Amino acid sequence: MTVKHFHVEYSKLNNEGTYSPGDTLTGRVVVVTTKETKVQCFYVQAKGKAKVSWCEGNGANTVVHQDKRKYFYFEHIILQDKNKGDGSEIIGAGRNVFPFTFNIPNTDMPSSYQGKWGRITYSLRAQLTQSIWVVHKTKTEFPFRTTAEYPFASKTEMVIIGLKEQQQATRISFCGIGKVTMKFVSEKMGIRQGEAMGVTVEVINESSRTVTPKLYLCEKQTFVAQSKHMVHADDVLFGTGDPVSPHSSHTVTKVLSIAPLLSPTFFNCSMMKLEYRLKVTLDVPQERDSEIKLPLIILLGSPKPPQQKPKRSIWFRKLIG
Template sequence: MTIKHLRVDYDKVNPTGSFSPGDVLSGRITVVTSKETRVQCLLVEAEGKAEVTRPGEDGHPPTTRRDRKRYFYFENIILQDKKGDGSEIIGRGKNVYSFTFEIPNRDMPSSYEGKWGKITYSLHTKLTRSIWLVHKSKTEFPFLTKSEFPFVSKSKRIIIGLKEPQYTTRILFLGSGKVTVNVSSEKMGLKQGEAMEVRAEVLNHSRCAVTPKFHLSEKQTFVSGSRRVVHTNDVAFGAETSVVPEGSVQTVARTLSVPPLLPPTFFNCSMMGLQYELKVGHGTLV
């Protein structure tokens, strides 16, 4: 083949390799050819978009229909045969072409991939030799919004996103009686890898011993057309050893660490959202 290699790369602006609104994105296109090659056009595109696959109804598989929202799109034409006389030629061997884009300085959601949708930021390059000979290459780059903690409703027990202590009560009815769990926390706004102390006051008025269990509930929300779909996933913080005997009151304190690779809460995308809730349940010991 005449075009042996086509690739698009970008330069990192920080150790993590992520970009944010207002950053300058620079990179290069590398084209390797076996001989001199006439081209109609060589271009590179930068794009940020959200995409949701419409879930199937009543347990059916998802449809092929997708809803999209574009946050930005730029195009940089490197080579173009405007006259159509074949004057644009790529030399034999390795050829490198540089480009630069400036990412818009406005609120956009971070890169994310969930159950029914994803938010991606990518570079595309396309080399057109004729209407039948088109070569393409793509690479995605991580994007991190500057909105550290978007606004969330205070009625939700968010552990990443709400910077204030919170107190809640949960009443559980068992066949042998009632169990009341009062949960309090020192803070609710956390970053990945951080820890917080959670206290659970368990009023066990049942005839069974109970063991408090702490869970982190991930709530993904997707909007496609007129449909709103919610996908939840509970992650346990590990086995519990504290046992509250029957007919007693006991306070259980636990320091919970947020997994370091957990995606942060976001609410600045109209097609999808992500939030977390801290849940305290129990297991019974007969």
């Protein structure tokens, strides 16, 4: 083996190392050899794609649903074309560096994403072929971030305005002897990565049972392939109120903090989408839980130092003050 080391790397444009539509991607392929090496073909590729895949059924009845879409594909020949290489090119002994440049299309493309049954990836791949028996391959993925401020389906002015508006819902349910009224209020519909906001639940318990409110952040991943849909849902508990005894009332306020690395809401991929909801349930012994759901859109956050803590909003400070 004359090739001791073979890898592809890219230059970082910012602290996060992310690229966006319209950026120029620069990098290099590094080859370390023990002696002069003949090359049949040597190239590097840049690719952006989305792919979904899942199985239904068991055994002989298993059906695979899958689909993929390519956002861009570029190839740069470094020494020899893979279809025309004749082995006449030679790489010198030692460390060799081969730079390359690709211009990412300035079009709407979704951010990098890893879901339950699908991925959106942006990658660099390099291949060096010495002979039909000796082929060297290397790959690295680079993080891609959309420049669309609102990468979801409905971009009407009312929805954009509504991102900053307070939202609320009320539900009346019956358990035991009597009724329970639950009012759920969230500060706004849209929140950025790394931010926090307050939510409140007011429970008026006129029943004969003790009830306990629980608050959840709900994630919903939807995948589409061959006209089939598959959904993966996950509920994360972020707050539990005190039990509300019969014929009493109680208001609980909790802070919802959005992790900086939590993927933003997106609908701008034809094969998958990511949505969120806020949910509050009433935990009632021996009764079916009542629940209220409110929409939540997680927006792309501004880059911040890792040590900076999310700020609580003015609305929340007034609410609990």
